[in-house]
Amino acid sequence: MSEKPNPFDLTGHVALVTGGNSGIGLAMADALAAAGASVCIWGTNGERNETAARELDEHGGKVLAVRCDVGDEQQVEDAMAQTVEHFGRLDSCFANAGIGGVGSRFVETDLSEFRRVTRVDLDGAFLTLRAAARQMLAQGEGGSLVGTSSLAARQGQPRGQAYAASKGALVSMIKSIAIELARHGIRANAVLPGWVSTPLADPMLDSEAFHRKVLPRVPAGRWGEPDDFGSLAVYLASPASSYHTADAITVDGGYVNF
Numbered sequence: 514m515s516e517k518p519n520p521f522d523l524t525g526h527v528a529l530v531t532g533g534n535s536g537i538g539l540a541m542a543d544a545l546a547a548a549g550a551s552v553c554i555w556g557t558n559g560e561r562n563e564t565a566a567r568e569l570d571e572h573g574g575k576v577l578a579v580r581c582d583v584g585d586e587q588q589v590e591d592a593m594a595q596t597v598e599h600f601g602r603l604d605s606c607f608a609n610a611g612i613g614g615v616g617s618r619f620v621e622t623d624l625s626e627f628r629r630v631t632r633v634d635l636d637g638a639f640l641t642l643r644a645a646a647r648q649m650l651a652q653g654e655g656g657s658l659v660g661t662s663s664l665a666a667r668q669g670q671p672r673g674q675a676y677a678a679s680k681g682a683l684v685s686m687i688k689s690i691a692i693e694l695a696r697h698g699i700r701a702n703a704v705l706p707g708w709v710s711t712p713l714a715d716p717m718l719d720s721e722a723f724h725r726k727v728l729p730r731v732p733a734g735r736w737g738e739p740d741d742f743g744s745l746a747v748y749l750a751s752p753a754s755s756y757h758t759a760d761a762i763t764v765d766g767g768y769v770n771f
Contacts, residue, residue: 532610544743583637655698707765733766
């Protein structure tokens with residue numbers, strides 16, 4: 514009896530991770546590269562992009578870092594063209610890039626501030642996933658689309674309406690994409706991180722008052738770490754998840770159910 518191939522071996526696979534130069538995105542990119550994938554990371558900070566690329570190079574695969582503001586339609590189109598030209602194809606796309614708000618009271622939040630957040634967190638995910646889906650449809654071999662959402666999609670976030678709206682809409686968009694593109698072998702899923710130690714979240718998590726109030730409500734007894742999402746990224750990119758689509762996968766140490 515012939516031995517079955519390892520479904521988590523991503524040799525020959527090309528993955529794109531936006532916001533891949535730090536935090537959860539970098540952890541995803543690192544795990545994908547370690548599994549054998551060629552990885553492209555998009556980010557707005559060129560220096561951090563290059564630092565992350567050097568880190569991924571240690572796995573021995575092909576790596577490309579592209580400077581891209583995902584909220585800019587032309588930059589996304591140009592970055593996708595550069596990615597495909599370099600690697601020749603695209604098999605999975607992780608729309609992970611995101612920003613936070615300024616924490617203003619709802620009644621004092623300017624429309625410009627609301628749109629500053631949704632431009633990246635929602636519009637940017639739409640533009641990225643659309644460009645990736647177009648490439649996958651052109652290849653005709655299926656693929657995997659993943660959007661990084663948040664528990665803010667499920668719970669109220671005071672002083673964070675723009676962020677919550679973006680992340681909630683992302684889940685709905687992902688499910689709609691999954692249903693429409695399933696017949697083409699393209700699956701789409703959202704990942705909902707809980708309280709995770711990242712450069713974006715650490716200023717809040719490091720607050721003594723927040724730590725005292727929230728950490729006791731996390732059954733796992735700790736904040737999440739970016740590495741908690743690496744193996745999940747490999748699974749979602751790999752053939753092991755070929756029947757897994759239109760889902761919102763919560764990774765929060767049990768917080769939302771406590």
